[in-house]
Amino acid sequence: MEKNILIVDDDKLFLRALGQVLTDANYKLITTSTVDDAYVKITNKSFDLLICDLMIDDLTGVDLIRAIKQNIGESFPIIVVSSLNYGKKVISDLGFENVHFIHKPNVFNEIVKIIESLN
Amino acid sequence: MMKFYSNSPIAILSLSNNLSTVVYANNSFLKMFDFAFTHNLIGEKLYDICVFNSSGRKHLNDKLVREGLLFDEKMFCFTNAGRMITCLVTIQEDKEGEETIKTLFFHNITELHNLEIELEKSKQLADKALSMQALFLANVSHEIRTPINGILGFTELLQRTELTNEQKDYLHSIDVSGKNLIKIVADILDATKIEAGLVTLEHIKFSLRDKLKELIQLFNPQFLKRQIIFDSSFSSDLPEEIYGDPLRLFQILNNLLSNALKFTPSGGSIRFNAEVAQSNKFNVVLKLQVIDTGIGIEPDKLKLIFDKFIQADNSTTRKYGGTGLGLSIVKKLVELHKGTIHVDSEKNKGSNFYCFLPYSLRESNTHAEDLIRQTSQSSLLNNKKILLVEDNEINQKLTSTILGQEGAVVTIADNGEVALKLLQNIDYDLILMDIQMPVLDGITSTIKIRKELQIDTPIIAMTANVIAGEKKVCLSSGMNDYISKPFNSKDLINRINRQLANSNGSIVKSNKVIDGTGNDSTIETLNIMSSGNKAFVKEMIELFMEQCPGDIEKLTILIKTDDYSGIGSMAHRLQTSLALMGFNSNTITKLKQIESLCTTEQNINEVKHLTNEVINDCKFMLEKFSGQLNELNQVS
Numbered sequence: 001m002e003k004n005i006l007i008v009d010d011d012k013l014f015l016r017a018l019g020q021v022l023t024d025a026n027y028k029l030i031t032t033s034t035v036d037d038a039y040v041k042i043t044n045k046s047f048d049l050l051i052c053d054l055m056i057d058d059l060t061g062v063d064l065i066r067a068i069k070q071n072i073g074e075s076f077p078i079i080v081v082s083s084l085n086y087g088k089k090v091i092s093d094l095g096f097e098n099v100h101f102i103h104k105p106n107v108f109n110e111i112v113k114i115i116e117s118l119n
Numbered sequence: 120m121m122k123f124y125s126n127s128p129i130a131i132l133s134l135s136n137n138l139s140t141v142v143y144a145n146n147s148f149l150k151m152f153d154f155a156f157t158h159n160l161i162g163e164k165l166y167d168i169c170v171f172n173s174s175g176r177k178h179l180n181d182k183l184v185r186e187g188l189l190f191d192e193k194m195f196c197f198t199n200a201g202r203m204i205t206c207l208v209t210i211q212e213d214k215e216g217e218e219t220i221k222t223l224f225f226h227n228i229t230e231l232h233n234l235e236i237e238l239e240k241s242k243q244l245a246d247k248a249l250s251m252q253a254l255f256l257a258n259v260s261h262e263i264r265t266p267i268n269g270i271l272g273f274t275e276l277l278q279r280t281e282l283t284n285e286q287k288d289y290l291h292s293i294d295v296s297g298k299n300l301i302k303i304v305a306d307i308l309d310a311t312k313i314e315a316g317l318v319t320l321e322h323i324k325f326s327l328r329d330k331l332k333e334l335i336q337l338f339n340p341q342f343l344k345r346q347i348i349f350d351s352s353f354s355s356d357l358p359e360e361i362y363g364d365p366l367r368l369f370q371i372l373n374n375l376l377s378n379a380l381k382f383t384p385s386g387g388s389i390r391f392n393a394e395v396a397q398s399n400k401f402n403v404v405l406k407l408q409v410i411d412t413g414i415g416i417e418p419d420k421l422k423l424i425f426d427k428f429i430q431a432d433n434s435t436t437r438k439y440g441g442t443g444l445g446l447s448i449v450k451k452l453v454e455l456h457k458g459t460i461h462v463d464s465e466k467n468k469g470s471n472f473y474c475f476l477p478y479s480l481r482e483s484n485t486h487a488e489d490l491i492r493q494t495s496q497s498s499l500l501n502n503k504k505i506l507l508v509e510d511n512e513i514n515q516k517l518t519s520t521i522l523g524q525e526g527a528v529v530t531i532a533d534n535g536e537v538a539l540k541l542l543q544n545i546d547y548d549l550i551l552m553d554i555q556m557p558v559l560d561g562i563t564s565t566i567k568i569r570k571e572l573q574i575d576t577p578i579i580a581m582t583a584n585v586i587a588g589e590k591k592v593c594l595s596s597g598m599n600d601y602i603s604k605p606f607n608s609k610d611l612i613n614r615i616n617r618q619l620a621n622s623n624g625s626i627v628k629s630n631k632v633i634d635g636t637g638n639d640s641t642i643e644t645l646n647i648m649s650s651g652n653k654a655f656v657k658e659m660i661e662l663f664m665e666q667c668p669g670d671i672e673k674l675t676i677l678i679k680t681d682d683y684s685g686i687g688s689m690a691h692r693l694q695t696s697l698a699l700m701g702f703n704s705n706t707i708t709k710l711k712q713i714e715s716l717c718t719t720e721q722n723i724n725e726v727k728h729l730t731n732e733v734i735n736d737c738k739f740m741l742e743k744f745s746g747q748l749n750e751l752n753q754v755s
């Protein structure tokens with residue numbers, strides 16, 4: 001089944017590159033660079049997966065994840081990509097269900113693998 | 120109340136309740152608006168007696184009708200006699216019983232306003248003139264250098280032939296005069312370039328002691344000849360290697376020593392000291408000092424001597440010669456280094472010039488020239504096939520003669536297109552490439568040679584151009600080295616030998632020299648990611664080039680404002696984009712260090728230092744990308 005993916009990252013270069021990789025892998029995606037816009041998009045349209053950075057305007061990536069988990073569903077799959085050294089710890093400490101962490105910048109193969117593993 | 124106003128130097132006009140009828144006008148108002156002192160304005164309408172420009176009138180109307188007050192608002196209006204004046208208008212509101220009186224104060228600033236306009240015009244003209252002057256001088260110097268190159272080159276060749284003593288003498292004079300001329304042209308150009316902000320400092324590793332020794336060796340014969348006692352001392356804590364611009368350091372000290380030499384009579388003495396004034400783990404401030412027992416400078420002239428074209432005394436020029444540019448260039452160069460220069464002097468006793476120059480002790484950038492390895496081999500030119508791509512006939516003849524004398528076989532191509540045709544059929548050992556040529560220039564030719572013909576023969580650029588950054592452009596286009604005209608034959612042969620030694624041993628092939636910066640994997644990363652999608656690669660480069668200058672600007676501001684958290688989050692964000700764009704791992708490591716230092720708010724100096732290095736890396740890559748973008752555009 002075709003997957004709809006929402007990507008939010010304020011790094012335009014990363015967004016463009018990841019967009020290219022996933023488009024080449026035949027995924028349908030929408031990208032945005034602000035948390036607010038991402039939240040609007042995800043509440044108005046049905047997505048299968050969110051890929052986001054932790055630090056979009058100072059850690060608001062976490063707020064976005066929290067909001068999605070509370071309002072859309074605890075099991076909504078999210079892939080967090082970040083270059084924060086302690087990013088993985090932040091994510092595991094928060095104890096969300098179905099949130100994967102990948103360390104930037106070498107994330108592309110890893111992301112594709114995780115997406116494929118999500119049924 | 121009105122009486123107070125009658126002789127006020129400020130023009131005053133009061134309007135009644137309906138806000139447009141005059142109830143009072145003082146003498147200054149009558150004068151300012153060209154009415155006779157006997158003229159009675161009471162009862163007249165405001166807009167009949169002073170005509171404002173439309174936007175001023177609208178603005179004033181708003182303020183008068185509504186509850187607004189006005190303070191020192193600049194307005195343009197016409198007087199009774201039709202003169203246009205510029206005023207600052209202030210409105211004050213008073214209640215007199217039921218009635219509201221609004222009083223307008225006019226302060227005539229017409230003259231000031233006109234002066235402002237004149238000043239702005241002059242400033243624009245001056246700015247334009249400065250850049251025009253720089254451009255003009257750059258062009259003129261290019262035009263002058265080329266023929267001097269010819270004169271000096273052939274003089275050198277002529278000196279190697281059999282000559283009578285008399286002829287040798289004459290040739291020596293031509294040689295000296297030519298070199299002086301080139302020095303003057305270079306000085307004038309340098310001063311202008313520094314003034315116009317066109318000079319940028321290199322950041323490369325060099326041995327300080329070697330550079331200083333080299334300088335002293337250059338002067339020793341002249342000291343001997345002039346019977347001047349010379350003494351030098353280097354303090355033991357001088358760092359072995361520093362990062363900076365060795366050429367500019369050389370130029371500063373060369374000028375200071377030349378100055379001392381010029382003004383110190385035979386039998387006098389000159390002393391050169393180099394010591395560490397201040398240092399930490401990352402930076403060092405050097406104190407470099409030239410003390411002479413020369414003619415000295417009078418106290419009231421001390422401040423002037425660093426000005427352009429000024430020597431302490433007009434008679435100095437007649438007696439000692441020179442353009443008076445040397446010290447002004449020194450001062451500008453020192454300031455460019457963010458250093459300072461000082462002078463103590465006493466007339467007829469001597470002078471003490473000393474400057475403080477900061478240098479970095481650590482590498483901040485990978486420079487291609489670091490990779491050009493020094494070889495000390497004897498001429499490898501014998502029987503080597505050299506392709507000389509050059510449009511200027513004099514230079515063609517000069518260069519081919521120099522190379523011919525070393526045993527090389529030289530083929531001449533008038534431009535890049537001819538060279539490309541030759542290269543398709545014939546193998547050469549080395550290519551000498553002029554940059555400015557008709558039909559196909561040197562940079563484009565090199566790119567075509569590397570990419571289209573896939574030929575990795577060493578290429579050395581030859582150029583009379585003086586634009587900063589051109590060296591990098593040459594290297595990033597795929598050239599292996601760079602020599603600026605006019606060159607002496609020794610320098611040219613050394614550089615060619617170095618390249619031939621490299622390619623003979625087939626250790627460093629031309630393209631690899633550039634790969635060595637580690638930054639050329641750039642496109643490779645993007646290529647792999649997109650399976651060679653050229654449009655994507657191009658778009659990423661364009662995106663980066665659009666984004667990066669803004670990031671550099673932001674970082675610069677953040678450093679200035681000591682904004683730790685700002686720098687930290689920028690460093691965080693940049694890690695990903697710069698890694699994507701194929702920056703080498705040094706840059707990424709620096710960003711990580713910055714981020715972690717910023718989190719703990721430690722060591723702002725180190726943060727600044729590292730951030731500046733990252734900025735330099737970005738600038739370096741921007742230039743590289745601009746070349747690659749050109750390339751991509753040409754391919755597509």
